[in-house]
Amino acid sequence: xxxxVRSVISGSIFLGNCCHARLYSFAAPSVPYRRTxxxxxxxxxxxxxxQGRPKTIDSHLHIWASPLEAADKYPYFPxxxxxxxxxxxxxxxxxxxASVEGALIVQPINHKFDHxxxxxxxxxxxxxxxxxxxxNPAENGTGVKQLEDLILKDGYRAVRFNPYLWPSxxxxxxxxxxxxxxxxxxxxxxxxxxxxxxxxxxxSEITELCAEFPSTAVLLDHLAFCIPPLNDEEKLxxxxxxxxxxxxxxxxxxxxxxxxxxxxxxxxxxVPLLAEVVSNFGANRxxxxxxxxxxxPESGYKGAKEAAxxxxxxxxxxxxxxxxxxxxxxxxLFQGQWLP
Numbered sequence: 001x002x003x004x005v006r007s008v009i010s011g012s013i014f015l016g017n018c019c020h021a022r023l024y025s026f027a028a029p030s031v032p033y034r035r036t037x038x039x040x041x042x043x044x045x046x047x048x049x050x051q052g053r054p055k056t057i058d059s060h061l062h063i064w065a066s067p068l069e070a071a072d073k074y075p076y077f078p079x080x081x082x083x084x085x086x087x088x089x090x091x092x093x094x095x096x097x098a099s100v101e102g103a104l105i106v107q108p109i110n111h112k113f114d115h116x117x118x119x120x121x122x123x124x125x126x127x128x129x130x131x132x133x134x135x136n137p138a139e140n141g142t143g144v145k146q147l148e149d150l151i152l153k154d155g156y157r158a159v160r161f162n163p164y165l166w167p168s169x170x171x172x173x174x175x176x177x178x179x180x181x182x183x184x185x186x187x188x189x190x191x192x193x194x195x196x197x198x199x200x201x202x203x204s205e206i207t208e209l210c211a212e213f214p215s216t217a218v219l220l221d222h223l224a225f226c227i228p229p230l231n232d233e234e235k236l237x238x239x240x241x242x243x244x245x246x247x248x249x250x251x252x253x254x255x256x257x258x259x260x261x262x263x264x265x266x267x268x269x270x271v272p273l274l275a276e277v278v279s280n281f282g283a284n285r286x287x288x289x290x291x292x293x294x295x296x297p298e299s300g301y302k303g304a305k306e307a308a309x310x311x312x313x314x315x316x317x318x319x320x321x322x323x324x325x326x327x328x329x330x331x332x333l334f335q336g337q338w339l340p
Contacts, residue, residue, distance in 0.1 A: 056305065057327040057338055058103035060221060060255040060289025063091055064110040065117050074120075077112040086110075086293035088121055094292060094301035102127075102338040104289070104330065106160055106192070107134040113146070119154045130334050132158035132192060135180050137166045144179050151187050157334055158219065159184050160192045163202055172205045181209050185216030190251070190333065192219035199224040199237045203244075210247040217249045217333065222256040222291070223277070228269045238273065245280040251333065252277055254325060255289025257307055258298040265299035266307035268314060275315040283321035287329040 065074035066087040076082070086108070095103065105118055113136050122131045133156040136143035150156045159180070163172050171177065172193075184191050191209075195202045210218060220241070229235040244250045254274060261267035278286055290304045299307060305326075312322045331338050 053099075054323045055101045055327045055331065055338055056099060057287075057330045058095070058100050058290050058292070059219075059287040059330045060106055060253050061091065061103050061292035062086060062106055062108040062110075062294075063088055063118065063121060063292075064108045069117070074111065074114075074117040076110050077114070080110045080112065082108075082110050084293055084297065091292060094296070098302035098305050100290075100301075100305065101327075102129065103292075104130045104132055104158065104334070106132040106158075109134075109162075115150060115154065115156075122155060126155075127337070127339065130158065130337050131156040132160055135159050135161050135165075135191075137161075137170070137172075137174075137176050137180070139167055139170075139176065141176050141179065143176060144183055147180055147183060148187070151184075151189055156189070157337070158190050158192060160194060160221075162194050163205070164196070172202070173208050177205075178209070178212070181216055182213050185213050190217035190219050192221050192253075193224070194221045195225050197225075199226060199240055200233065203237075203240045206244070210244070210250060214247070214249060218244075218247070218251065220244070220250065220252045222253060222289075223260050223270075223273065224252070225260060226273065227260050228262055228273060238276075242276060242280045245285075250281070251285045251287065251329065252281055253289045254286055254308060256291035256295065257304065257311075258295060259291065265303055266310045268311065270311050271314045274311055275317075278315070278317060278321060278325075283317065283324035284329055284332065286325050287333075288326050 064082050064086045065076065066085070069087065070076050095101075105121065107115055107118055111117055113134060115131075115133055118131055122129055131154070133147065133150040136146050147159060151159075161172055161177070161181070166172060166174070166177070172181075181191055193202065193206055206218070209216070224237070224241045226238045226241050227234060229238050241252070254277070257267045257270060258265070261270050263269045274286075288305070288308045290301055292301055295301060295304045298304075308326065309322065312325060317325070327338075
């Protein structure tokens with residue numbers, strides 16, 4: 001990938017090449033930040049498609065049934081009926097318009113532990129999508145067997161831990177949680193954490209699991225829900241996120257930017273956060289994700305990709321680092337899935 005073309009004119013920036021060329025107005029972030037030189041991985045990867053353009057892979061999105069599909073074959077979990085469209089045809093249209101070649105589909109809460117819809121999509125588009133199933137932390141331990149079946153029989157290659165599904169008063173480090181986390185590592189499947197109520201609530205659990213089971217890769221969804229810090233609690237959360245870089249198996253999803261920014265698209269207050277995350281983790285442990293379909297009414301799907309590229313440009317990341325974030329990292333993690 002060639003370096004993005006940038007020029008600043010009267011408080012605006014023109015970005016070309018990385019995403020479709022576009023002119024943005026912006027207020028430069030006032031928060032100081034530093035970057036250390038990222039040493040690119042020596043892993044040889046073919047990341048260009050037939051036209052020579054690096055692949056863009058979305059590391060985090062959801063799909064669910066259309067109302068017709070729900071009535072016919074894939075019912076929603078009671079009380080979790082979606083409020084916006086997220087069916088497959090809509091996703092494929094958005095991905096084509098944004099030139100996104102593949103994605104990791106995260107099982108949505110709308111279908112909870114019924115994975116039949118996502119499984120059908122994985123079978124229909126085996127070279128386009130990877131599946132991330134949802135861990136079932138039932139106290140009777142049946143979730144371990146369910147996890148094995150989803151991986152070994154249905155081909156899922158990641159699993160999500162939602163701490164708010166654990167039984168009341170229990171943590172992800174309980175016996176069931178450790179059994180699922182350990183088994184995921186044995187099967188070569190990364191575990192994603194959704195810390196929607198704040199990383200500070202779950203950092204001790206994540207740290208304990210990473211230390212006890214170093215062979216299990218970890219994905220921190222949506223910057224671990226760290227927002228540009230304005231107070232001590234927020235500063236602590238972001239500091240704890242950066243400290244997790246000491247575990248080589250931990251990856252960060254630069255995803256759902258609308259959830260973690262205090263600004264509207266293109267979310268330029270995230271520039272210093274991305275710079276610090278790349279400085280600590282390296283670009284080869286950071287991956288962009290849209291959080292489709294929730295992102296559509298916020299910035300549009302294509303706009304989400306463009307915003308990530310613009311933020312990376314403003315963070316002075318190299319073209320190589322941008323390639324890792326926009327596709328190569330997730331391609332390396334799920335090797336053999338998205339072929340050049």
